[in-house]
Amino acid sequence: MQPRSADDTGLQVDLDRLPDHLGYLVRRLQRWIFKDFIQTLAPFDLRPAQYSVMTVIHANPGRSQMAVALALGIERARLVHLIDGLQARNYVERVPSANDRRSHALHLTRHGGIAFDRIRTLAAEHERRVAERVGPEQHKALLRLLAGFADG
Amino acid sequence: MQPRSADDTGLQVDLDRLPDHLGYLVRRLQRWIFKDFIQTLAPFDLRPAQYSVMTVIHANPGRSQMAVALALGIERARLVHLIDGLQARNYVERVPSANDRRSHALHLTRHGGIAFDRIRTLAAEHERRVAERVGPEQHKALLRLLAGFADG
Numbered sequence: 629m630q631p632r633s634a635d636d637t638g639l640q641v642d643l644d645r646l647p648d649h650l651g652y653l654v655r656r657l658q659r660w661i662f663k664d665f666i667q668t669l670a671p672f673d674l675r676p677a678q679y680s681v682m683t684v685i686h687a688n689p690g691r692s693q694m695a696v697a698l699a700l701g702i703e704r705a706r707l708v709h710l711i712d713g714l715q716a717r718n719y720v721e722r723v724p725s726a727n728d729r730r731s732h733a734l735h736l737t738r739h740g741g742i743a744f745d746r747i748r749t750l751a752a753e754h755e756r757r758v759a760e761r762v763g764p765e766q767h768k769a770l771l772r773l774l775a776g777f778a779d780g
Numbered sequence: 781m782q783p784r785s786a787d788d789t790g791l792q793v794d795l796d797r798l799p800d801h802l803g804y805l806v807r808r809l810q811r812w813i814f815k816d817f818i819q820t821l822a823p824f825d826l827r828p829a830q831y832s833v834m835t836v837i838h839a840n841p842g843r844s845q846m847a848v849a850l851a852l853g854i855e856r857a858r859l860v861h862l863i864d865g866l867q868a869r870n871y872v873e874r875v876p877s878a879n880d881r882r883s884h885a886l887h888l889t890r891h892g893g894i895a896f897d898r899i900r901t902l903a904a905e906h907e908r909r910v911a912e913r914v915g916p917e918q919h920k921a922l923l924r925l926l927a928g929f930a931d932g
Contacts, residue, residue, distance in 0.1 A: 635883055636844050641851035644839035649903070650910050650919060651813040651828055653926035656853055658810050661803035676803055687796035692788050699793035701808055731787060751801070758802050766925050767802060773918050773925075774805035 661758055668754040672747055677702070679751060681710050682736065682744055685720060690733040692725070719743060813910055820906040824899055829854070831903060833862050834888065837872060838896055842885040844877070871895060 646652045665676050674682075684696050697707040711734065714720040719740030722732035736744060759767040798804045817828050826834075836848050849859040863886065866872040871892030874884035888896060911919035 635846060635880060637847045637850055639843075639847065641836060641843060641847055642839040643851065644835050645900075645903075646832055646835055647927060648923065649907055650914070650922055650926075651810065651817055652832060653923065654806055654810045654813060655828065657926055658803065658806045659853070661806060665803055676807065680798055680804060683796050683798055684793060687794040691791075691793060694787060695789045695791065695793055698789055699795065701811070728787060748797075751797075755801055762802070762925075762928075769921070770802055770925055771800065771805065773914075773922055774802075774809055775799060776914075 657762075660761070664757055664761075665751070665754050668750050668757070669747065671750070672743060674747060677706075677710055678714060679747065681707065681714065682719065682740065682747065685734045686736055686741070686744055689735050690723075692731045693722075693734065694731070696734060714740070809914075812913070816909055816913075817903070817906050820902050820909070821899065823902070824895060826899060829858075829862055830866060831899065833859065833866065834871060834892065834896055834899065837886045838888055838893070841887050842875075844883045845874075845886065846883070848886060866892070 662676055665679070666674075669675075669679065680700055681696065684699055685691070688696070688699075693707055693711065694704060697704045700707070711720055711722065715722065718737050721735050721737050721740075723735060725731040725733050762770065814828055817831070821827075821831065832852055833848065836851055837843070840848075840851075845859055845863065846856060849856045852859070863872055863874065867874065869892075870889050873887050873889050873892075875887060877883040877885050914922065
């Protein structure tokens with residue numbers, strides 16, 4: 629048996645002004661969502677940022693790293709790192725650009741395309757769980773309210 | 781002059797299903813909010829998680845690390861790391877608990893309390909900017925929709 633400890637974890641903690649900070653609430657929701665995403669996508673060991681990159685490359689084959697980084701609002705160095713990981717798993721390939729030797733055109737490999745079909749199904753399953761967790765009406769309202777942040 | 785490069789960054793990129801994923805939108809908003817928070821709090825070099833911890837200790841002096849970690853929904857190891865940083869800056873002190881030798885009661889130091897007054901003012905200024913950015917009505921709607929995630 630564990631000795632009974634005189635701790636205070638059962639007592640109410642006052643969060644004071646934290647719930648008035650959108651960043652605090654958004655961060656807590658984001659942590660919950662990402663955890664569920666990672667669990668759902670565990671068969672592919674895929675994180676949300678990798679999924680975003682694969683989605684954009686799938687929908688826009690042949691675009692440059694810079695274009696994808698801009699579209700996702702992430703730094704180029706971070707995208708290069710993400711692409712390195714996806715390339716090591718043979719999901720993505722960099723094809724040297726004919727126009728600009730410094731630039732590479734991004735494509736899903738055949739293997740990446742096959743994986744992406746299944747990844748997409750799991751991501752949709754994850755999103756259904758998110759909608760359940762926040763409530764279907766709230767989910768719609770949140771997508772609408774946050775839409776402006778999808779493009780910068 | 782920079783040579784004109786044949787890049788594709790000016791072309792529209794299709795985000796496909798990403799804007800239907802709440803996690804994608806929430807993450808983009810969170811990045812924007814955290815960036816503004818860090819800039820606003822630059823005089824104190826304080827990150828959002830450190831601010832959350834100081835807020836909870838300020839409002840609940842004497843509580844244990846476990847209680848604070850549970851209230852914020854973060855792992856105990858992460859909180860210990862955050863407290864280490866705040867203690868090194870003489871903002872927070874751990875007072876050995878009389879009841880439980882394994883436990884420490886958390887307090888702001890006098891120096892931490894004085895800093896926190898000013899930190900709080902800057903955090904409120906940051907929040908006004910967030911409300912401006914998302915729109916005052918949207919800000920209220922988002923706080924209401926996300927309130928459930930403030931307590932786990």
